[in-house]
Amino acid sequence: MAAATVRWIQHRARQAPRGRRFFRHPLAALALGVLIFFSVIALAAPLVAPYLATHQRDIVLLQNQPPSWLHPLGTDLYSHDVWSRIVYGARVSLAIGALAAVMAVLAGTAVGAVSGYFRRWVDAGLMRLVDVGLALPRILLVLVVVALFGRLSVVGLVLLIGGTGWFATSRLVRAEVLGLRERAFVDAAHALGAGPGRVIARHLLPNVAATVIISTTLGIGHVMLLEAGLSFLGVGVAPPTPSWGNMIADGAPQLVAAPWSALAPGAAIAIVVMALNAVGDALRDALDPRQEIP
Amino acid sequence: MAAWLVRRIGAALAIVFAVVTLTFFLIQLVPGTPFLPGPEHPMDPEVVERLRVRLGLDQPLPVQYAKWLAAVGQGELGESFSLRRPVAAALAEAIPNTLVLGAAALCIDFVLGLLLGVLQAVRRGRATDIVMGNVALFLYSVPTFWLGLIVLLIFGQWLHWFPVGGLTDAVLYPSLSWGGRIADRLWHLALPALTLGLVGAAGTARYQRAAMLETLHQDFVRTARAKGVGERRVIMRHVLRNALLPIITLFGLALPFLLTGAVLIENIFSWPGMGRLATNAIFQRDYPLVTATAMIAAAMVVAGTLVADVMYHAADPRVRVDAP
Numbered sequence: 001m002a003a004a005t006v007r008w009i010q011h012r013a014r015q016a017p018r019g020r021r022f023f024r025h026p027l028a029a030l031a032l033g034v035l036i037f038f039s040v041i042a043l044a045a046p047l048v049a050p051y052l053a054t055h056q057r058d059i060v061l062l063q064n065q066p067p068s069w070l071h072p073l074g075t076d077l078y079s080h081d082v083w084s085r086i087v088y089g090a091r092v093s094l095a096i097g098a099l100a101a102v103m104a105v106l107a108g109t110a111v112g113a114v115s116g117y118f119r120r121w122v123d124a125g126l127m128r129l130v131d132v133g134l135a136l137p138r139i140l141l142v143l144v145v146v147a148l149f150g151r152l153s154v155v156g157l158v159l160l161i162g163g164t165g166w167f168a169t170s171r172l173v174r175a176e177v178l179g180l181r182e183r184a185f186v187d188a189a190h191a192l193g194a195g196p197g198r199v200i201a202r203h204l205l206p207n208v209a210a211t212v213i214i215s216t217t218l219g220i221g222h223v224m225l226l227e228a229g230l231s232f233l234g235v236g237v238a239p240p241t242p243s244w245g246n247m248i249a250d251g252a253p254q255l256v257a258a259p260w261s262a263l264a265p266g267a268a269i270a271i272v273v274m275a276l277n278a279v280g281d282a283l284r285d286a287l288d289p290r291q292e293i294p
Numbered sequence: 295m296a297a298w299l300v301r302r303i304g305a306a307l308a309i310v311f312a313v314v315t316l317t318f319f320l321i322q323l324v325p326g327t328p329f330l331p332g333p334e335h336p337m338d339p340e341v342v343e344r345l346r347v348r349l350g351l352d353q354p355l356p357v358q359y360a361k362w363l364a365a366v367g368q369g370e371l372g373e374s375f376s377l378r379r380p381v382a383a384a385l386a387e388a389i390p391n392t393l394v395l396g397a398a399a400l401c402i403d404f405v406l407g408l409l410l411g412v413l414q415a416v417r418r419g420r421a422t423d424i425v426m427g428n429v430a431l432f433l434y435s436v437p438t439f440w441l442g443l444i445v446l447l448i449f450g451q452w453l454h455w456f457p458v459g460g461l462t463d464a465v466l467y468p469s470l471s472w473g474g475r476i477a478d479r480l481w482h483l484a485l486p487a488l489t490l491g492l493v494g495a496a497g498t499a500r501y502q503r504a505a506m507l508e509t510l511h512q513d514f515v516r517t518a519r520a521k522g523v524g525e526r527r528v529i530m531r532h533v534l535r536n537a538l539l540p541i542i543t544l545f546g547l548a549l550p551f552l553l554t555g556a557v558l559i560e561n562i563f564s565w566p567g568m569g570r571l572a573t574n575a576i577f578q579r580d581y582p583l584v585t586a587t588a589m590i591a592a593a594m595v596v597a598g599t600l601v602a603d604v605m606y607h608a609a610d611p612r613v614r615v616d617a618p
Binding site: 137139144148149225229232233255256269276278 | 308309312313438444447451550562573576588
């Protein structure tokens, strides 16, 4: 079904030069299919998963069972069906990834656009802030907050990860806005009496859209890896709510006896992040303005 | 050049100062006090008051801030709850281990990444490029700690080629010779450094490939070929020199990556470094240790970026002319 959707997208996209450039990448179609597949199973989780994520059919006898007909990916330490947990975990991991990445990119774009447009001391002040933000490794900052304030809820996690991820995007957007600012259409807008808000919103931001889209795509991947790491350490999503990260944490001690309970979620993360990176690369080529022939 | 350097170092110091201040305010934001009077822990109000005075919590905020700065400046970073030792002592033991791991991972990262990137650029579009590109994409996307688990499983547990963790052999190390000790340490270093290095190399290879491809289109390359210079010499002498510049920037970005990776990898391989110190402390809410680790990490990142900037400035003459 995902393959059919991708073929439809390909057909529509091939009618435009950008679409053709996107699909010139050998992996782009496959990556897009993978992302659609995982999004669909995440959205339709109750329909796709044979069991509930926290369902324990037989607590004692079903621990760490290898893959079988009843349990396609086996069971984990607590007798949960691994495949079902992957499906429900997709909801959590993908949602956190998407929300935090979008939040980070929105904040970064806003800061970068304002900084690049107004320049002078607004720029200097904001960029000092960005320097400080880039100095502290993100995972350590999250660990500090958890050490001080205790474990976070999922909402708190999204806010924290999103709130610490905007620094790099703001630099990129600022660089682009600085360049765009000198173009003639900005002068024209000023001459027609447009205020700063209008110039930024209607003229500068649409031209920055390419960078922003690519940033978001790659950003989701980074957030998913970060969330997985945090859940692995035990400071991310709390069990029994499944997240791909805490599934690896649960499965790690059983790595020798029952490798599937840790391998499956890790493979899922790897596949989704690979797909995101491949789509980001293809988008970079597709949206590259240097390849547009006027 | 000297003026720029002075300004750059000043900026770096300002950033470290800002991080220290930020940490102070974060700690202040936590509700409650380090000791918890309440229904479960009934405490005499007089005792509470005396503890507050003793810990300096009744002082006005600017005074507390000044004391904090003085303490950090002197290296007095507080006492760890969970380890019952001064934080500075615990960190002093842990940081060299992280640095060793980071240095080894950096070597693997850049040597491998450079080789792969150049190879991919030279054989662009052919099987080598595509296969290596996909392998790099996989390594780049995989969670580092998961890769560490797999590497540990395969090479440590199944094949028994490498030990499954720790810094040195717990039993045999004291009785080894000088050379034997170095060999033992290297043997234990291999897997964690390999894991971190591989993931880093994947990223480096992507950048290096892009940089090489951009340089290969330049006019001076065509000139060199037209002059009859052999292909290998063209690549090694002319292209590589110019394509190495983005790598220097990557070098600056590598330090945050390594510190981040170290947190998880050290956990898996039981490597006694900063990362493992922080993660072990987190569950006991041992915030002096975690905040001190974060501050030191930030200082290391700023220092690394500074070094990278200086190297780039020295390497690329164009920057010196254009820079304000």
